[in-house]
Every structure is written in structure tokens, then in C-alpha cells.
Amino acid sequence: MTHTQAGLQALLKATQAVVELETLPVVLERIARAAVELVDAEYGALGVIATDRDGLESFIHVGMPEGDAAAIGHLPEGRGVLGALIDDPMPIRLQHLADHPRSVGFPAAHPQMDAFLGVPISIRSEVYGNLYLTNPRRGAFTEEDEQLVTALAATAGFVIANARLFEETRLRQQWAAASAQIASTLLESSSESALSLLADELIGRTTADRVCVVLRGAEPLTVHVAEARGDGAEDLAGLLLPAMRTAASVVFEHGDPRTRRGARHDPDPDAFAIVDADGGAGAVMFLPLRSGSTTWGVLAVARRPGRAAFSTAELDLADDLAGRVALSIELARAREQRQRALLVDDRSRIARDLHDHVIQQLFATGLELQAIAESVPDPGMSTRLQAAVATLDESIAHIRTIIFAMTPRDERSQSVRHQVLEIAAACSNGLPQPVAVSFVGPVDLLVTGPLTEHVTAVVRELLMNAAKHASASSIQLRVTAELGHVRISVEDDGVGIAPDGKRSGLANLSARAESLGGTFLIASEPGRTAAVWSAPLGEDHDG
Structure with a gap:
């Protein structure tokens, strides 16, 4: 051969x-x-x-x-x-x-x-x-x-x-499967958890070693790493960067995806998104998340050094995935807005029914019982009927508070009722049952200006004391505006105030009342604690 x-x-x-x-x-x-x-x-x-x-x-x-x-x-x-x-x-x-x-x-x-x-x-x-x-x-x-x-x-x-x-x-099949699964998952989730879920799904279903979801920063000319997964993610989440230090800002500006290959000894301004190891920088691509013509977010997807750079085909596939993801998030937000609108309509209907029918019937029943109580010869029976009328009056007050809370309002509204209800809701976390709130008198008309800040501060202090230290099963809050005074009363069925317990918060409440020309009284024993704070209306409370 x-x-x-x-x-x-x-x-x-x-x-x-x-x-x-x-x-x-x-x-x-x-x-x-x-x-x-x-x-x-x-x-x-x-x-x-x-x-x-x-x-x-x-x-x-x-x-x-x-x-x-x-x-x-x-x-x-x-x-x-x-x-x-x-x-x-x-x-x-x-x-x-x-x-x-x-x-x-x-x-x-x-x-x-x-x-x-x-x-x-x-x-x-x-x-x-x-x-x-x-x-x-x-x-x-x-x-x-x-x-x-x-x-x-x-x-x-x-x-x-x-x-x-x-x-x-193979990559098309992989990216298409990931795109379909991620979009489906996002459609079934809430918009609040969408970005976290998106980062979890991307790192688990794609070939990436690091995934960052980047949003515009609260400060001008900054970007914010909202979510990070994969290599070094714990050091990246929440990072605020000058926009000029990353190609993500260019994607925000122009809305086009970008990619860069890995290199060695590369002092790159996109270092937050790039996986660095052994003196090398891995490949990375930046994908826009769009709503119409506006880019509201950027996905930074990176690989470790030594792995292949993202090809043109991968960039196209990943950009298509980003488009599907952004659409899914927009649809999830639209669904939630629709659900909120339906909830507001339903609450409005219930509030109207309560106001137009339930309160009217309870009020009529109370008048009838009051008339009967005045006509019966038996004093004991008359007293019981008067007590029933008082209970109906209290129920009407509670229903009116519920109607007020359910009625749609301008998000910018900051009336004292709104603030008190929000404080009560926050303090109800961890309690056996929510704080029962009622209002007496034209609270929103009479409690205005600087007095509003005093009232909300007192409500917060009293409710937090009861929620944290009383071990109570029920707490009642009543805010009254009448006879020239605003009065805040809080009652609970807890263990009471220990004689040697700290009273710095209560001393502050007493000092606040005295500075306004009001009073603060408290009576406590095991099973019942009642605190009443009051201040005059219609005066200058700037001090």
C-alpha cells in the first residue's frame, strides 16, 4: 500500500x-x-x-x-x-x-x-x-x-x-417549552409576585447561570436589580446602579435586545449581570420587557465563563420569550384590575343595600321598641327594651362604619376615618378577631388639620398597647366627635396593666392630652381595661 x-x-x-x-x-x-x-x-x-x-x-x-x-x-x-x-x-x-x-x-x-x-x-x-x-x-x-x-x-x-x-x-424546542410554561405560570399568578416567579422559572428552565430582572430606579438615571437568581444572586438583589454603568440602560432607551460574548480580564460596565470566574467574564444578553412601545423592565441572562456565547438564534428565541412574559404580566395585571373593579362594584351594591334597607329596618325597629318601652307598666320589662334599643343603636353605628369602609373612594383621600380604619386593620394582625371600630358624630367634619395627627397617633398607641401586651381576645375602638370634644376610647378583655409595668407610652398619651387642654383616663383590672383620651375641638392644635 x-x-x-x-x-x-x-x-x-x-x-x-x-x-x-x-x-x-x-x-x-x-x-x-x-x-x-x-x-x-x-x-x-x-x-x-x-x-x-x-x-x-x-x-x-x-x-x-x-x-x-x-x-x-x-x-x-x-x-x-x-x-x-x-x-x-x-x-x-x-x-x-x-x-x-x-x-x-x-x-x-x-x-x-x-x-x-x-x-x-x-x-x-x-x-x-x-x-x-x-x-x-x-x-x-x-x-x-x-x-x-x-x-x-x-x-x-x-x-x-x-x-x-x-x-x-433543540434550543428552539427548549426555549419554546420554557416560554409556554413560564407564560402559563405567570398568567395564573398575581402581578405582585410575577417578577420573583419569573426569575425562579428562568433560572430553572433555561440554560442561564444567572438571571437578573432590572427595573428603572426611583432616582433619575439609575436602574434597580429587582430580582436575581443563580450565581452570586444574594449580592445583587436590591442593587441600585447608575444607568450609565450597564447596557440595560441602552435597552431601556431603545427597546432592542443586546448580547455580548464572554472574554478574559474584561473590566466591563455590565459586571453586575455577568458571571465572573478565574479572571474571565461569561456571555450575557439583555432582553427588553415591553408594554406597547414602552420598555418597563430588562432581563439580564448570563452564562459562566467558558460556556458558549449566546447565538443570534438564542437571542431571537430569548427575545420572543421576553415578549411573551411581558404580555403575560400585562394580562395578569389587567385581570387583577378587572377583579378589583368588580369587587368595588360589589362592595358599592352591598353598601347601598345596607344603607337603604338594613339600617332603615333596624332604625324603625328601634323606634318601635322605644315606644313600647315607654308604654309598658313593668319597669323591668321597660329597662330590658331600652337596653335592646341601645344595642340596636350600637349595631347601626357599626354598620355605618362598615358602609364607610366599603364605599369606593379616591386613593388620595386622607380623612381621619380612613386613617383610623387602616391603623385598626394593621393592628388586627395576629389577634383572634379584628378590632371592632365605630364612629359617633361627624368625625370627618370636625377632626381636621393638626388635630388629625394627634388623633391617629393616639389611636395607634392605644391599639398597639392592647394588641401587644393585653393578650386580649377582643378589642373595641370608638371615636366620638360631639359636644365640642373628640374622644377616643379603647376597651379590651385582656390581662390588664401590671402595677409595676412600664407606662412610658401611657405617660406620653397623658402629656399629649394635657398639651391640647384635654384629658386621659385609664381604668384597668384583669379581664377589662378601658382607656379614654379626649381633646377639645375647633382650636389651634399646632403645638
């Missing part, structure tokens, strides 16, 4: 080794290994050229033990002789690497390499990468070796193209 026939058989064997349909990383490693075996070289590698043609995006090497590769440090970046092949994609065959004018030597711990053969790999008219081979065991690379590797590189181009299509199809 002639040397040429042996070479052709070796080429056929190498071709058969790489034509099987596999994932792209597996295909690249097989091509590099087949090239080494084809020309019987000691070391070989396949370098993938970055999309901007500034160096190598990835470097797959064979023949060198992992321990030796780790001792060298970072992989080649496509400078020196490797860069010459990128700049001018023509085969390079050297007897000695040091003879080339762009040779820059080797880093510490790098094995000795002498003879060199470099051949470009093209996919159609695009140069995808290069095959690098060194140290042939026969002593030097021949012209026939160059021709064989060039033929293998041509076949490898078609194989890589098919593997890329296979990889893109």
Missing part, C-alpha cells in the same frame, strides 16, 4: 468518525481528535472564532492531560500565530513555530511545541474556526498532511453546519 493510499484511508476513517449527528460540543471534540489521528500529531485543537472575529470564542484541545492544561491557566485567546490564521484564513505550515513573525512564545508550564499546521474550517463562505496541530511524530508536517487536513476541514464544515442546525432545533 502506498503512502498516499494510506493517507486516503486515514482521511476516510477520520471522516466517518465525525459525520454522526451529535451535539455541537461533541462534534467539535471529535473533529479535533480525528485531525490528530489523521496526521499522527501529538497535540491538536479546534478554535471557534468569536462572532466579532476578535479572537477565539472557545478552544477544544486534545492530547494534553487535563492537569497540564490546568497548570497553564487560561486557554489561548487567538493571538500570535493563532491570530494570524484568523486574520488571513489560509493554511499555515511551519517547521518551527518560532520562525513565524507573529510567534509570541508559550506561557509557563506549557509543553514544548515545534512543528505547526493550521487549517481554517469554513461553513459555506463563513470561516467558523481553525484546526491547530503540532509536534508530528514523523518529525515534520508534509504537504500531503496539509492536503489531508484541509479535506477533513471541508467535511468538518458540513458536519458542524448540521450540528448547529440540530443544536438550534
Whole structure:
């Protein structure tokens, strides 16, 4: 068998080794290994050229033990002789690497390499990468070796193209499945939890190592990392950054997705979103979250250094996912607004029914019982009927408070009733039953201006004392505005105030009443504590 026939058989064997349909990383490693075996070289590698043609995006090497590769440090970046092949994609065959004018030597711990053969790999008219081979065991690379590797590189181009299509199809399926699942999950969730849920779903269902959801900051020209998941997320959530320090601001401005590949020793202004490790920066893409023509948020999706950069296809797929996600969040918000509108309408109807029917009937019943109480000769029966009338009056007061709380109002409204009801609701957390609130008299008309602040402060102090220290099962609050005074009374069925207990809060309430010309009285025993605070109406309470 002639040397040429042996070479052709070796080429056929190498071709058969790489034509099987596999994932792209597996295909690249097989091509590099087949090239080494084809020309019987000691070391070989396949370098993938970055999309901007500034160096190598990835470097797959064979023949060198992992321990030796780790001792060298970072992989080649496509400078020196490797860069010459990128700049001018023509085969390079050297007897000695040091003879080339762009040779820059080797880093510490790098094995000795002498003879060199470099051949470009093209996919159609695009140069995808290069095959690098060194140290042939026969002593030097021949012209026939160059021709064989060039033929293998041509076949490898078609194989890589098919593997890329296979990889893109797989990615499309993966992103489409993630997009559908995330959109469905967001539609079923509340808008308040949407961003947190979005970050959880993205980090779990995509190929990302870090996900950040970025919003416009409260301060001008700032951005805010609302959610972060993945590598280093605990240091990123809540971060406030100047807008000029990140490409997210450009996405906010123009609404177009952006991507950047990984690099080494890269002082990048997008460092908050990029995964850094071993002196390298991973790939990242920024995706707009839009509502109509407005970009209200940005997704920053990143990979660790050494992983492949995001391809154009991935960027398109991820941008489509971001669009679906933003639409799902908008639909969830619209659904909640609709539900709130329906709730407001329902509350308005109930409030009207309570006012127009229930209160009228209770009031009529009370008048009838009062008339009967005045006409019956039995004093005991008359007293019981009067007590029933008083109970009806109290029930009417409670119903009126409920009607007021249910009636739709301007969100900017800050009447004393609204504030008292909000304080009572907040203090009801953790209690066996909510604080019972009632109002007597035209509270909103008479309690205005600086007096409102005094009243709300007193209500908050009394309710918090009862809720925290009384161990009560029920608390009643009544605010009365009549006879020239505002009066706040709070009763509970708790353990009472210990004689040696701290009274700093109660002393403050007493001092506040005295400064306004009012009074503060408290009576306490186990099972019942009553506190009454009052101040005159219609005076200057600025002090």
C-alpha cells in the first residue's frame, strides 16, 4: 500500500468518525481528535472564532492531560500565530513555530511545541474556526498532511453546519417549552409576585447561570436589580446602579435586545449581570420587557465563563420569550384590575343595600321598641327594651362604619376615618378577631388639620398597647366627635396593666392630652381595661 493510499484511508476513517449527528460540543471534540489521528500529531485543537472575529470564542484541545492544561491557566485567546490564521484564513505550515513573525512564545508550564499546521474550517463562505496541530511524530508536517487536513476541514464544515442546525432545533424546542410554561405560570399568578416567579422559572428552565430582572430606579438615571437568581444572586438583589454603568440602560432607551460574548480580564460596565470566574467574564444578553412601545423592565441572562456565547438564534428565541412574559404580566395585571373593579362594584351594591334597607329596618325597629318601652307598666320589662334599643343603636353605628369602609373612594383621600380604619386593620394582625371600630358624630367634619395627627397617633398607641401586651381576645375602638370634644376610647378583655409595668407610652398619651387642654383616663383590672383620651375641638392644635 502506498503512502498516499494510506493517507486516503486515514482521511476516510477520520471522516466517518465525525459525520454522526451529535451535539455541537461533541462534534467539535471529535473533529479535533480525528485531525490528530489523521496526521499522527501529538497535540491538536479546534478554535471557534468569536462572532466579532476578535479572537477565539472557545478552544477544544486534545492530547494534553487535563492537569497540564490546568497548570497553564487560561486557554489561548487567538493571538500570535493563532491570530494570524484568523486574520488571513489560509493554511499555515511551519517547521518551527518560532520562525513565524507573529510567534509570541508559550506561557509557563506549557509543553514544548515545534512543528505547526493550521487549517481554517469554513461553513459555506463563513470561516467558523481553525484546526491547530503540532509536534508530528514523523518529525515534520508534509504537504500531503496539509492536503489531508484541509479535506477533513471541508467535511468538518458540513458536519458542524448540521450540528448547529440540530443544536438550534433543540434550543428552539427548549426555549419554546420554557416560554409556554413560564407564560402559563405567570398568567395564573398575581402581578405582585410575577417578577420573583419569573426569575425562579428562568433560572430553572433555561440554560442561564444567572438571571437578573432590572427595573428603572426611583432616582433619575439609575436602574434597580429587582430580582436575581443563580450565581452570586444574594449580592445583587436590591442593587441600585447608575444607568450609565450597564447596557440595560441602552435597552431601556431603545427597546432592542443586546448580547455580548464572554472574554478574559474584561473590566466591563455590565459586571453586575455577568458571571465572573478565574479572571474571565461569561456571555450575557439583555432582553427588553415591553408594554406597547414602552420598555418597563430588562432581563439580564448570563452564562459562566467558558460556556458558549449566546447565538443570534438564542437571542431571537430569548427575545420572543421576553415578549411573551411581558404580555403575560400585562394580562395578569389587567385581570387583577378587572377583579378589583368588580369587587368595588360589589362592595358599592352591598353598601347601598345596607344603607337603604338594613339600617332603615333596624332604625324603625328601634323606634318601635322605644315606644313600647315607654308604654309598658313593668319597669323591668321597660329597662330590658331600652337596653335592646341601645344595642340596636350600637349595631347601626357599626354598620355605618362598615358602609364607610366599603364605599369606593379616591386613593388620595386622607380623612381621619380612613386613617383610623387602616391603623385598626394593621393592628388586627395576629389577634383572634379584628378590632371592632365605630364612629359617633361627624368625625370627618370636625377632626381636621393638626388635630388629625394627634388623633391617629393616639389611636395607634392605644391599639398597639392592647394588641401587644393585653393578650386580649377582643378589642373595641370608638371615636366620638360631639359636644365640642373628640374622644377616643379603647376597651379590651385582656390581662390588664401590671402595677409595676412600664407606662412610658401611657405617660406620653397623658402629656399629649394635657398639651391640647384635654384629658386621659385609664381604668384597668384583669379581664377589662378601658382607656379614654379626649381633646377639645375647633382650636389651634399646632403645638
